[in-house]
Amino acid sequence: MIQLSQLKKQYKEAIVLDIPELEISKGECFGLVGNNGAGKTTLFRIILDLVRATSGQVTINGVDVKKDESWKSLVGAYLDEHMLLAYLTADEYFETLRKIYGLSEADLKSHLEKFTELFNDEVLGKKKYIRDLSKGNLKKVGIAAALMGNPEVVMLDEPFENLDPSSQIRLKKLILREKEQSKITFLISSHDLNHVTEICDRIVLLEKGKVIRDLREKSEMMSKLEAYFTG
Numbered sequence: 001m002i003q004l005s006q007l008k009k010q011y012k013e014a015i016v017l018d019i020p021e022l023e024i025s026k027g028e029c030f031g032l033v034g035n036n037g038a039g040k041t042t043l044f045r046i047i048l049d050l051v052r053a054t055s056g057q058v059t060i061n062g063v064d065v066k067k068d069e070s071w072k073s074l075v076g077a078y079l080d081e082h083m084l085l086a087y088l089t090a091d092e093y094f095e096t097l098r099k100i101y102g103l104s105e106a107d108l109k110s111h112l113e114k115f116t117e118l119f120n121d122e123v124l125g126k127k128k129y130i131r132d133l134s135k136g137n138l139k140k141v142g143i144a145a146a147l148m149g150n151p152e153v154v155m156l157d158e159p160f161e162n163l164d165p166s167s168q169i170r171l172k173k174l175i176l177r178e179k180e181q182s183k184i185t186f187l188i189s190s191h192d193l194n195h196v197t198e199i200c201d202r203i204v205l206l207e208k209g210k211v212i213r214d215l216r217e218k219s220e221m222m223s224k225l226e227a228y229f230t231g
C-alpha cells in the first residue's frame with residue numbers, strides 16, 4: 001500500500017531520515033516510535049508530500065506522492081492543529097469537510113456518532129471556535145476529521161498526547177473498531193508504548209532517522225521496546 005524507497009531527508013549537514021526500504025501493507029496498523037527528534041513527524045510529512053525528501057520516493061498504491069495528487073482521496077491525516085480551520089466552530093468545520101468530501105448530512109451524522117463517547121459532549125454544539133478548544137479537544141476534532149470520507153489510510157501523529165485517560169481508552173477502542181470494520185491502514189506515531197503496542201500489529205522504532213527495529217511479534221514488542229528505551 002505504502003512503499004518507501006531510498007528515502008533520505010537532509011537539513012544542511014544533518015541527515016534526519018534515512019530509510020532504504022520500507023513497505024506498509026494494506027490493513028496494517030503501523031506504529032512508529034522513537035525519541036524526540038528521531039524523525040517520526042518528518043517521515044509523516046514526507047509521506048503526505050508536505051515536505052520533500054532530499055532523495056528517494058514514497059508511493060501510495062504505486063503512485064509517487066510528489067508526482068500525482070490522486071492518492072490524496074485515499075488518505076486522511078491529522079498531524080497538528082495547523083491542519084484545522086481555527087476560525088470555525090467544530091460543527092462548521094465538519095460541515096465544510098462534508099461538502100468537500102461530497103457526503104450527505106446523514107453520512108456526516110453517522111460518522112460523528114462514532115465519536116460521541118470520545119467527544120464527551122465537549123466538542124459539538126458548543127459555539128466555540130476551534131482555536132478556543134482545549135488541546136485534547138482540538139486533537140479529537142482533528143482525528144474525527146482525518147477519518148471522514150472513508151479513507152483507506154489514516155495517519156495520526158501522537159494521537160494520545162493531551163488526551164485525558166478516559167479519552168485515551170475511548171480512542172484506542174475507536175481505532176480498533178475502525179481497523180476491524182473498515183480495514184483502514186493506520187500509521188500512528190506515539191510516545192505511549194502501552195497504547196501503541198496494544199493497537200498496532202507492527203512497530204517500527206526510529207533512531208536518528210534510521211529504522212533500528214521492525215517488530216511484528218505482538219508478544220515481544222513491549223519487552224523489546226522497554227529494553228531499548230531504558231537502554
Ligand SMILES: Nc1ncnc2c1ncn2[C@@H]1O[C@H](COP(=O)(O)OP(=O)(O)OP(=O)(O)O)[C@@H](O)[C@H]1O
Pocket residue numbers: 011016034035036037038039040041042043
Ligand atoms: N525545518 C527543519 N529544519 C531543520 N531541521 C529540522 C526541520 N524539521 C525537522 N528538523 C530536524 O529533523 C529531526 C527530526 O525531527 P522530527 O520532528 O521529525 O522528530 P520526531 O521524531 O517527530 O520528534 P518528537 O518526538 O520530538 O516529535 C530533528 O533533529 C529536527 O530538529
